[in-house]
Amino acid sequence: MIVGGRELLDGLVKVLMERWTVVAPREVEGNVVLAPLEDAGEIVLDRPLNSPKEYLLPQEEILFEYRDGGFKAPEPRGYAILGIRPCEFRALLMLKSVMGEDPLFLSRWNSSFFAVQACTEPCPSGFCGDLGGPEFSGIDPYRPLGAPDLQYYTLDGRVFVDALTERGKEVLGALRDLGEGATEEELERLRMRISEVWEDMKRVRVVGIEERARWDHPAYSYFAERCIQCGACNFECPSCFCFDIRDEDEGAWVRVREWDSCLLEGFSKMALGANPRKREEDRMRQRILHKFKYFKETTGFYMCTGCGRCLEACPSGIDLREVISWLWRE
Amino acid sequence: MKLVRTVCPYCGVGCGMIVKVRDERIISVYPERSHPSNAGTLCIKGWKGVRYVGHPDRLKKPLIRKGGRLVEASWGEALRTAAQGLGNALREWGPESIMVVGSAKCTNEANFLIQKFARAVIGTNNVDHCARLCHAPTVKAMFRMLGSGAMTNPISDIDLAEAYFVIGSNTTEQHPIIGARIIRNLDGKELIVADPRKIRLARLADVHLRHRPGSDIPLLNSIAHVVVEEGLVDWEYVGRSEGFEKLRRELERWDPGRTQGITGVPPRLVEEAAEIVAEKRTMFFFAMGITQHETGTQNVAAVVNLAVITGNVGKPGAGINPLRGQNNVQGATDLAVVPEIYPGYATLDDPRIGEFEEVWGTSLPREMGVMLSEAFERAKQGEIRAMYIMGENPAVSDPNSNLVRMALEDLEFLIVQDIFPTETSEYADVVLPAASWAEEDGTITSTDRRVQRVRAFINPPGEAMPDWWIITQLARTMGADWEYNGPWDVLSEINRLVPQYRGITWERLEGGHGIHWPCPSVDHPGTPRLHEGRFVRGKALLIPPRWKPPSAWRDEEYPLIMTTGRTYFHWHTRTMTRRVAVLQREVPEPYVEVSPEDAGTYGIRDGSRVVLESRHGRIEVRARVSDIVPRGVVFVPFHFAEAAANALVGEEKDPESGIPAYKVVAVRIGGVAP
Amino acid sequence: MAVEGVSWVPRLTRVLERVQHTADTVSLKLDLSLNHQPGQFVQVSVPGVGEIPLSVASFPGDRLMITFRRVGRVTAALYGLGVGDSIGVRGPFGRGFPLEGGDVLLVAGGMGLPPIRSALGSILRERDRFGTVQLLYGARRPSLLLYREEYDAWRRGDVVVSLIVDEAEDGWRGRVGVVTELFDELEVGSDATVLVCGPEIMMKFVGRGLLKMGFDPKRIYMSMERHMKCGVGLCGHCNIGPYYVCRDGPVFDFETLRNIPESGVI
Numbered sequence A: 001m002i003v004g005g006r007e008l009l010d011g012l013v014k015v016l017m018e019r020w021t022v023v024a025p026r027e028v029e030g031n032v033v034l035a036p037l038e039d040a041g042e043i044v045l046d047r048p049l050n051s052p053k054e055y056l057l058p059q060e061e062i063l064f065e066y067r068d069g070g071f072k073a074p075e076p077r078g079y080a081i082l083g084i085r086p087c088e089f090r091a092l093l094m095l096k097s098v099m100g101e102d103p104l105f106l107s108r109w110n111s112s113f114f115a116v117q118a119c120t121e122p123c124p125s126g127f128c129g130d131l132g133g134p135e136f137s138g139i140d141p142y143r144p145l146g147a148p149d150l151q152y153y154t155l156d157g158r159v160f161v162d163a164l165t166e167r168g169k170e171v172l173g174a175l176r177d178l179g180e181g182a183t184e185e186e187l188e189r190l191r192m193r194i195s196e197v198w199e200d201m202k203r204v205r206v207v208g209i210e211e212r213a214r215w216d217h218p219a220y221s222y223f224a225e226r227c228i229q230c231g232a233c234n235f236e237c238p239s240c241f242c243f244d245i246r247d248e249d250e251g252a253w254v255r256v257r258e259w260d261s262c263l264l265e266g267f268s269k270m271a272l273g274a275n276p277r278k279r280e281e282d283r284m285r286q287r288i289l290h291k292f293k294y295f296k297e298t299t300g301f302y303m304c305t306g307c308g309r310c311l312e313a314c315p316s317g318i319d320l321r322e323v324i325s326w327l328w329r330e
Numbered sequence B: 001m002k003l004v005r006t007v008c009p010y011c012g013v014g015c016g017m018i019v020k021v022r023d024e025r026i027i028s029v030y031p032e033r034s035h036p037s038n039a040g041t042l043c044i045k046g047w048k049g050v051r052y053v054g055h056p057d058r059l060k061k062p063l064i065r066k067g068g069r070l071v072e073a074s075w076g077e078a079l080r081t082a083a084q085g086l087g088n089a090l091r092e093w094g095p096e097s098i099m100v101v102g103s104a105k106c107t108n109e110a111n112f113l114i115q116k117f118a119r120a121v122i123g124t125n126n127v128d129h130c131a132r133l134c135h136a137p138t139v140k141a142m143f144r145m146l147g148s149g150a151m152t153n154p155i156s157d158i159d160l161a162e163a164y165f166v167i168g169s170n171t172t173e174q175h176p177i178i179g180a181r182i183i184r185n186l187d188g189k190e191l192i193v194a195d196p197r198k199i200r201l202a203r204l205a206d207v208h209l210r211h212r213p214g215s216d217i218p219l220l221n222s223i224a225h226v227v228v229e230e231g232l233v234d235w236e237y238v239g240r241s242e243g244f245e246k247l248r249r250e251l252e253r254w255d256p257g258r259t260q261g262i263t264g265v266p267p268r269l270v271e272e273a274a275e276i277v278a279e280k281r282t283m284f285f286f287a288m289g290i291t292q293h294e295t296g297t298q299n300v301a302a303v304v305n306l307a308v309i310t311g312n313v314g315k316p317g318a319g320i321n322p323l324r325g326q327n328n329v330q331g332a333t334d335l336a337v338v339p340e341i342y343p344g345y346a347t348l349d350d351p352r353i354g355e356f357e358e359v360w361g362t363s364l365p366r367e368m369g370v371m372l373s374e375a376f377e378r379a380k381q382g383e384i385r386a387m388y389i390m391g392e393n394p395a396v397s398d399p400n401s402n403l404v405r406m407a408l409e410d411l412e413f414l415i416v417q418d419i420f421p422t423e424t425s426e427y428a429d430v431v432l433p434a435a436s437w438a439e440e441d442g443t444i445t446s447t448d449r450r451v452q453r454v455r456a457f458i459n460p461p462g463e464a465m466p467d468w469w470i471i472t473q474l475a476r477t478m479g480a481d482w483e484y485n486g487p488w489d490v491l492s493e494i495n496r497l498v499p500q501y502r503g504i505t506w507e508r509l510e511g512g513h514g515i516h517w518p519c520p521s522v523d524h525p526g527t528p529r530l531h532e533g534r535f536v537r538g539k540a541l542l543i544p545p546r547w548k549p550p551s552a553w554r555d556e557e558y559p560l561i562m563t564t565g566r567t568y569f570h571w572h573t574r575t576m577t578r579r580v581a582v583l584q585r586e587v588p589e590p591y592v593e594v595s596p597e598d599a600g601t602y603g604i605r606d607g608s609r610v611v612l613e614s615r616h617g618r619i620e621v622r623a624r625v626s627d628i629v630p631r632g633v634v635f636v637p638f639h640f641a642e643a644a645a646n647a648l649v650g651e652e653k654d655p656e657s658g659i660p661a662y663k664v665v666a667v668r669i670g671g672v673a674p
Numbered sequence C: 001m002a003v004e005g006v007s008w009v010p011r012l013t014r015v016l017e018r019v020q021h022t023a024d025t026v027s028l029k030l031d032l033s034l035n036h037q038p039g040q041f042v043q044v045s046v047p048g049v050g051e052i053p054l055s056v057a058s059f060p061g062d063r064l065m066i067t068f069r070r071v072g073r074v075t076a077a078l079y080g081l082g083v084g085d086s087i088g089v090r091g092p093f094g095r096g097f098p099l100e101g102g103d104v105l106l107v108a109g110g111m112g113l114p115p116i117r118s119a120l121g122s123i124l125r126e127r128d129r130f131g132t133v134q135l136l137y138g139a140r141r142p143s144l145l146l147y148r149e150e151y152d153a154w155r156r157g158d159v160v161v162s163l164i165v166d167e168a169e170d171g172w173r174g175r176v177g178v179v180t181e182l183f184d185e186l187e188v189g190s191d192a193t194v195l196v197c198g199p200e201i202m203m204k205f206v207g208r209g210l211l212k213m214g215f216d217p218k219r220i221y222m223s224m225e226r227h228m229k230c231g232v233g234l235c236g237h238c239n240i241g242p243y244y245v246c247r248d249g250p251v252f253d254f255e256t257l258r259n260i261p262e263s264g265v266i
């Protein structure tokens, strides 16, 4: 681990820019957006309004084009993604456990570099307490599935950068001149801060919830009644992977996929109108059970890592923490 | 790669969004966190709907009719042909033979120019847009009673209210982010919904007043009756208004026990509603559900009365909020794309018109022009000979669409300016390809009077051009000496001529989230809330609303009431939304909502094909059996050309505002197939 | 997890033959041989229009045949194709019907016959591996019965073919009713393997009826239908309970389905 000032962070971006398009939180007229940087100095420390999912599974992308008698399939390149939070990185691991077979996803994943920003401030909407907590540690429950290349912390105006993979060490090596080793005292303060934040994030318990998520729980219809079907909770969720596929015909045959939402009626509707999830509450149930029960049963992990993005994006204020608490209560 | 901050092109909520663009394609859409109206959220149309801009069907070249067919032409030729066509009509039949139609989808700048084109280049007040079909009654009634026809509160005031009174607005479908913002506030607050349909907000309401279609005035008056009788009147506000005594006398006869016979609403619910609005800081919301009636203007008056006597105007979290449909219907109205006023609500006898004459360097018409709702009838009678339609599709959206199509057929000359070919452009002599929302800089005015910048971030396809440019060129081709180098020049003319917009300059709109009009000077912060401390009119005017039962009421022959409206997933005539895969998937075809009781009576099953007939037309649609509609009422969305609900609507109109009575049409089931 | 080595690019092939079965149902035979397991499906593309799942109706190793009804956008476009037109194919995907020998009961309703036809093809090729083989097939009307010209060949191959229709038409001398009424003609034993494909409501009653007659729910196999997009376990559309119909199905045993409230067959 090396410690330095803001130059260390800028230096990191510069080093990565030599090999990647760097995606990091940056300011867009009063908003913080996770987006490609043009300049190293643009990176900010605030949590961006969008999740990193689109840099592995874009909102919309071309699967193939057929023109002049031949197919052309894209071979997209990944990004160096900075400033995503541990919860989001874990969610990307969940995404990979499903999408890992997808050629476009895989091509991006294999050529991506991840630098996670550990949370040294509690976040207002997250609940990662049970799901790994505010840093991606060596004993992280998700460690067997992968690790970010780097992790950085910020505390009292100082930046702490740590490498978790070989590739990360290489990059860190190039930054030696911009920082120094961390003192025992600094590390201790950092550990304290992380454990405080962690305590704070434990207010919502998740482990064991699969036992409580009954098929006929009243929570589904209660929340479904309030859902306006905007799809945002799915779109903003870094682990939701569902997509729709459509064809375009612009002189050439183009097949496109785009993010989809299981809360929409058409998601499961079949020709002539038959729909196994016709009612809104059936779809709300699907969203909850898929995340907290089915996925857990088949992979051992929840398909939710407590980042809180869904509740931030929900116009109706549907709060997943509230849903979970209700499942516990009844 | 570009990140551009702009505003959603769909509804009047005016949600801020950031789009990420690469290679002329929208890569991502993000809800803007810092925007006060949507605060990091969007509805599905915002998330998904904007991708229509890249659709291959876009109009890319001007078209002119040659030998009965529309063929590609150069801009020069198209403009010349258009100018000639209008010029001929002008010479042969005079300015009153030409109708100009603006669009609530287009920018303030485009709309300002189109009305200027009608008035200054053609010399007629025959200019209108679809607000006629939505909120003309609102403007009429609220302007008269309060001095301003617009929403009194900013959207963010929803968080400050203690109660909500929603009437005639399916808010979560039509203004989704406003509807959802009400929902997220419901804990500990009260919601009253007056709607015949059990819409989402009604299902969440503390009080659902399920009144019969067309009985809004009896319902609202009975609530006001209770307010007066129970001594719940806000005397301070009565003191700030005039006409209370007359209103009080009128209200005497509307006691809830008696009105129940008309409305079907139990008095207990009326009393509950009265107590809530009298005691809580209440925001009133309404939309087409009360305006699209023969008594539309009076309906609005009844809402205003109730809000004023309960002191619910001009306060944080209390006010009267007509929800405007299209993203810029507010702006198109402010800038007078209507025949009865000049920009900034200058009436036809207002001396301010002299100022317009001075600036525009020509004398201007002062006679009331033709309203959109009469235009097609007039066209059929040969009074209107030519039309210039920008960004609207009356062949589907207008009432009595059969008549509209015949009228379009009869026109001597028709110019259609749009982004896609439409049912209307099929009749055109000249089709002018316009830039879309994504390709045109300008400003729009959202429903809460928030004037905001929209930004061009891709190039128009082919030879399509921004609306302001097209109108300017056409005016110049017709001999006008218009000089605009960009929409900013148009806005500065608006700043000069429209008092409400005086301080809302191009430079000021660059950053931030827009400015609420009225904004009288460049150092004025704008006015998020109207009537604070004092009504714009001085004293509010209370008007005893006159009620008459709808003339298209059901009878033995036509025993059902059809009401029409929008659905969440589509927009108007779907020129945009049917080209968005996910939106089209959700509602791929027209339907009619039928109550389970009526379904039983007629042997209709969910998914049956049903023939629906009125005195004016018939359509065939699939049935959705649903308890959203009450027995005796059916609902049909108006988006679909293949089953245009508006073909069933007759000629009944609100005499005061000209709005067609879309909300109450007597129909019958003319046949059912499984 | 998902199918290994997913590719989005279909194989392009051509229509060799088009057979009109009813007013809205046709079969297309394609210039492509598939080694599939009966019950599996292919993702069929109409270029520029879209891609949909269709059961393989042909016999393993034969030229690929699909049979479909015109019900929506893509099927309408497919319906409009003629001999020589190009068409895209991905697959075969999913798990098909197990064909391990013994008595086999095949139950099909309406458009559920194509995959059952494919299974029959496999059985007929190795007919002596199986005991009694019986097909129960129901359709709305006699004229909607698919593959009518093939029944004789199936019968000659020692398959009991029992038919029933909801509504009789002129000349129909067979039975009228729902498919479960054919249970009174059963010739297979209750230890038979059962392969079922048809509308959910039909499968529900078939499952119920067979359980009552002592059939083993683990040996009743039903082919499920769900909205599908990718066909390879990625897009999430076909999810039921912890399964993906495209990858873990479309064929599931009844025991599994009975534990999924959403399966629609309980």
Ligand SMILES: Cc1cc2nc3c(=O)[nH]c(=O)nc-3n(C[C@H](O)[C@H](O)[C@H](O)COP(=O)(O)OP(=O)(O)OC[C@H]3O[C@@H](n4cnc5c(N)ncnc54)[C@H](O)[C@@H]3O)c2cc1C
Pocket: A269, A270, A271, A272, C041, C050, C051, C052, C053, C054, C055, C056, C067, C068, C069, C070, C071, C072, C073, C074, C075, C076, C111, C114, C115, C224, C225, C226, C227, C228, C229, C250
């Ligand atoms: C495993 C499997 C095998 C099938 N085999 C056959 C067959 O052999 N013959 C046949 O006629 N039909 C079969 N179907 C049904 C067939 O896939 C649908 O009729 C078809 O997808 C409808 O597409 P559409 O575009 O015409 O309809 P639209 O209503 O326009 O549907 C739009 C899209 O929704 C999805 N979708 C809609 N309905 C279905 C559905 N029922 N199943 C899956 N996806 C759907 C598709 O992605 C489709 O492109 C099968 C379905 C599955 C799941």
Ligand code: SF4
Pocket: A226, A227, A228, A229, A230, A231, A232, A233, A234, A263, A310, A313, A314, A315, A316, A317, A318
């Ligand atoms: S974000 Fe909220 S309103 Fe939108 S789909 Fe999700 S739960 Fe529904």
Ligand code: SF4
Pocket: B008, B009, B010, B011, B012, B013, B014, B015, B038, B041, B042, B043, B044, B045, B046, B047, B175, B176, B177, B178
């Ligand atoms: S609420 Fe209106 S402005 Fe906001 S995203 Fe939806 S359609 Fe667009």
Ligand code: FES
Pocket: C227, C228, C229, C230, C231, C232, C233, C234, C235, C236, C237, C238, C239, C244, C245, C246, C247
């Ligand atoms: S069809 Fe995509 S997961 Fe099954």
